[in-house]
Amino acid sequence: MGFYWFREASDYSSEKKELEEALERYRFEKDIEYVYFNITEKCNANCPYCYVPEEKRKNGDSFTKEEFYDVLNKLSENNVNTVLFHGVEPLIEKNLIFEGIEDFPEFNYGIQTNGLQLEKDDIEYLKTKEVNFGVSLDAPKKKLNDYLRVNGHFENTLSILEEFKDYDTLNIITTINKFNEHLLVDMVKLLSEYTKTILMNPVRGTTEVGRRLRPNNLTENFLNAVERAMELTENGNKITIGDYANIVLGIIALTSRDLQCDISPCGAGRRFISITSNGIYPCTEFIGIEEFKTDLDKALNDDAFQDVISRKTEDIKECKNYEYRHLCGASCPAEVYESEETLNSKSPYCQFYKDIIDHAFKTIKQNRENLVINKENLSKTHEITKSLN
Ligand SMILES: C[S@@+](CC[C@H](N)C(=O)[O-])C[C@H]1O[C@@H](n2cnc3c(N)ncnc32)[C@H](O)[C@@H]1O
Ligand code: SF4
Ligand code: SF4
Numbered sequence: 001m002g003f004y005w006f007r008e009a010s011d012y013s014s015e016k017k018e019l020e021e022a023l024e025r026y027r028f029e030k031d032i033e034y035v036y037f038n039i040t041e042k043c044n045a046n047c048p049y050c051y052v053p054e055e056k057r058k059n060g061d062s063f064t065k066e067e068f069y070d071v072l073n074k075l076s077e078n079n080v081n082t083v084l085f086h087g088v089e090p091l092i093e094k095n096l097i098f099e100g101i102e103d104f105p106e107f108n109y110g111i112q113t114n115g116l117q118l119e120k121d122d123i124e125y126l127k128t129k130e131v132n133f134g135v136s137l138d139a140p141k142k143k144l145n146d147y148l149r150v151n152g153h154f155e156n157t158l159s160i161l162e163e164f165k166d167y168d169t170l171n172i173i174t175t176i177n178k179f180n181e182h183l184l185v186d187m188v189k190l191l192s193e194y195t196k197t198i199l200m201n202p203v204r205g206t207t208e209v210g211r212r213l214r215p216n217n218l219t220e221n222f223l224n225a226v227e228r229a230m231e232l233t234e235n236g237n238k239i240t241i242g243d244y245a246n247i248v249l250g251i252i253a254l255t256s257r258d259l260q261c262d263i264s265p266c267g268a269g270r271r272f273i274s275i276t277s278n279g280i281y282p283c284t285e286f287i288g289i290e291e292f293k294t295d296l297d298k299a300l301n302d303d304a305f306q307d308v309i310s311r312k313t314e315d316i317k318e319c320k321n322y323e324y325r326h327l328c329g330a331s332c333p334a335e336v337y338e339s340e341e342t343l344n345s346k347s348p349y350c351q352f353y354k355d356i357i358d359h360a361f362k363t364i365k366q367n368r369e370n371l372v373i374n375k376e377n378l379s380k381t382h383e384i385t386k387s388l389n
Contacts, residue, residue: 015382023326026255027265030309032300034082035075036274036284039063039097043089045114045150049177049213051206051334052088053288061277062093071275071296072104078300084110084132086274086284091117098122101129110134112173114149115160123163132169135160140186144179161194170195171242176222177203181215184225192232192239199242199259200225202349204335206285211339214348219355226359230371240372247360248372250327256378262353264313264329269305282308285334292334308333311343318346327360328353 041060043052050057063071075083083104085097091113101109110132126133135157139145142154164170172191176184184200191198202218205211215221222244229239246259260267268274269282279293282305286292298304311333313325330336330347337343347353363369 019382022255027263027312028270028309030270032078032080032271032273034084034272035080036084036086036272037071038087038274038276038284038287039068039085039090039093041088041276041278042092043087043114044092044116045089045153047149047175049148049175049203049207049210051204051210051285051287053207056288057088060088063096063277065096065099067277068096068100069103072100072107074296074300076104076106080107080300082108082110084112086110086112089114089116091115091122094122098125101131108132110169112136112171114153115157116150116153118160120163123160127164127167130169132171133164133167134171134173135164136173136175137161137187137191138174138177139180139183140190141183144183148175148177148179161191165194167195171197171199173199173201175201175203176215176218177213178215179213181218181221184221185228188225188228188232188239188241192229192237196238197240197242201243202352204285204332205348206335206338218349218352222352222356223359226356226372230363230368233371244356244360245372247327247356248363248369251357251360251364252369252373252375253378254326261331262327262329264326265309265311266329266331266333268308268333269299270309273299280304283334285332289334289337307343316344316346318350322354324354324357327357 040062041052041056042062043057046054046057072083090097090111094117097111109129111126112134115135136149137145137157138148145154146152172195174180174187188198200222202215203210203213205214226241226244229241232239242259246257246262249257250262257263260271268286274281274284274287275296276287280296280299281287281292292305292308294304313319313330316330319325319330328347332347333343336345336347339348363372369375
């Protein structure tokens, strides 16, 4: 894995070509390594900001076993290695999922759930099969969390977290919106008792309600949470906000980022696809935007989703002259498309990204990046010694 500084500086001229080729491959190669599998379109909750259209969540279809197995066979033939059951609420079809896990051992599996239908036996099963487990929690207080999710969700999620405490691949997602943004610091403290990595994603305005719920003071609240996480880590209680770690990694080792959102073009339709019983989309955020729907063969093999997989910051007027445009990716194309009716417009979170990128440079300048990322997992290939001003 590459580990290098990547800056417009003369110091790296001897490595420039090699680095640019690596970057080109990383940005433009199509290799569908994993899929988000929506085994059902139904959900047993009704979170106000949810990007899945409400009509689908109420009356949507589920895969039959035969359809499900046909898709898994095709994914296996196409060397996809990971299947993530991401929606809409996967546990509604948990028996079918567990059968698939038994019959297709060639895949790595993950599940992202609201946890409402998770039972004790399911927890044991998922642990035995080493399934990556993700759960959503939006606030450190019952009243607000249950307002944003569904009644009973807070206590149920905490009892699940107790069961999964320190499970290697436990991931918790908090969706930041204008109701919970002031509680992110408390959220970090609470979640640090259960896991080492959390995601704090600003709500995507792919629906009108999503746009209304965007946070008002995101940079300050998010960076306070980042600082709190570093403080806890320094004191031995390791906790990382994945979204921030991805930006720091973007500066230090651009091509080793895991999260696919802040890359340009992003990973949608290129590194992964989103499978629903209605068709295939580049990413779950595109679900319901029918002009971005195709079938499985095309999504895996053809030049499907060309407009999404070729969307790059160089082509966006407002991004062209921003020197760190490779670190934010002007994400998210689905969100931009829904509000601007074009993919080639800047992100509504543009200023937020600029602010956290500046903060990431400061973190590195202060030699504190070890509190955010694990450099032991990287091997150093290049180093530019020019100081960062
Ligand atoms: C769509 S849900 C599907 C899995 C499961 N039902 C759950 O809630 O965890 C996956 C994740 O997307 C988040 N999400 C939903 N709508 C979103 C939006 N508009 N912007 C950002 N994240 C969103 C949810 O909070 C959840 O963490
Ligand atoms: S975020 Fe998850 S739990 Fe909430 S409505 Fe959407 S799919 Fe359901
Ligand atoms: S930026 Fe949007 S479309 Fe791209 S991977 Fe992230 S959520 Fe999906």
